[in-house]
Amino acid sequence: MADASQPVELLVCTTCRAGQPTNVEGPRPGTQLFDALTAADLPENVTLKGVECFSNCDQGCSVTLRGGNERWTYVYGRFTGAEDAELVADGVTKYAATVDGLVPWRERSIHFRKNCIARIPPQETPE
Amino acid sequence: MADASQPVELLVCTTCRAGQPTNVEGPRPGTQLFDALTAADLPENVTLKGVECFSNCDQGCSVTLRGGNERWTYVYGRFTGAEDAELVADGVTKYAATVDGLVPWRERSIHFRKNCIARIPPQETPE
Numbered sequence: 096m097a098d099a100s101q102p103v104e105l106l107v108c109t110t111c112r113a114g115q116p117t118n119v120e121g122p123r124p125g126t127q128l129f130d131a132l133t134a135a136d137l138p139e140n141v142t143l144k145g146v147e148c149f150s151n152c153d154q155g156c157s158v159t160l161r162g163g164n165e166r167w168t169y170v171y172g173r174f175t176g177a178e179d180a181e182l183v184a185d186g187v188t189k190y191a192a193t194v195d196g197l198v199p200w201r202e203r204s205i206h207f208r209k210n211c212i213a214r215i216p217p218q219e220t221p222e
Numbered sequence: 223m224a225d226a227s228q229p230v231e232l233l234v235c236t237t238c239r240a241g242q243p244t245n246v247e248g249p250r251p252g253t254q255l256f257d258a259l260t261a262a263d264l265p266e267n268v269t270l271k272g273v274e275c276f277s278n279c280d281q282g283c284s285v286t287l288r289g290g291n292e293r294w295t296y297v298y299g300r301f302t303g304a305e306d307a308e309l310v311a312d313g314v315t316k317y318a319a320t321v322d323g324l325v326p327w328r329e330r331s332i333h334f335r336k337n338c339i340a341r342i343p344p345q346e347t348p349e
Contacts, residue, residue: 146343149340150296150339150340157340159340161342161345168342212278212339213277213339214278215276215286215288215297215342
């Protein structure tokens with residue numbers, strides 16, 4: 096049964112460098128974004144998870160939104176780090192409120208409109 | 223139980239233009255790739271499906287490989303059309319033979335090595 100409260104996963108690549116050179120020490124921008132999101136105000140049905148590498152390194156920091164049998168999965172990129180935590184939280188809040196993962200275009204932030212890396216249709220489940 | 227014979231979906235974007243201008247008539251490169259794949263030699267556990275738009279238009283033609291609770295999902299791009307059907311068939315054949323979707327680097331074609339758009343970890347299922 097379609098239900099907007101179905102669980103959503105917010106996956107954050109913790110290894111993203113966001114264009115940083117490889118010799119920079121300390122937590123990577125992806126880890127900083129992840130850490131900032133642990134303190135962000137996320138809807139109850141959203142679970143935050145760190146992932147090592149979405150193979151989208153040229154366009155990271157990257158996040159993936161998915162959840163439920165009815166929702167499209169979205170990969171978004173070109174975030175810069177901790178300072179984008181609110182932007183990501185806003186995007187996943189809108190996504191988590193949908194049944195199918197399709198947030199109306201006019202409701203998406205400019206960043207989400209312009210930086211969708213890919214989207215994947217919901218997996219059909221046997222009846 | 224992990225099993226390399228778990229069903230795999232090969233999703234092909236049928237609306238991809240592969241950089242064509244918008245005024246070109248006739249079937250789009252994505253549709254031509256899809257049509258060519260219907261005649262390709264695919265493993266038994268692979269189902270071919272057309273999808274309208276992966277939102278990866280700047281780097282199309284695009285395909286997505288997914289399937290089973292244990293496999294990573296992969297999006298590959300920058301195919302040119304029907305002439306890449308064999309390349310895609312080779313990639314999905316190797317993918318479908320894995321349990322986790324991770325084809326060893328040295329076994330991947332050069333195109334697959336260089337044109338991974340994104341990968342997404344398997345969805346954890348409740349025990």
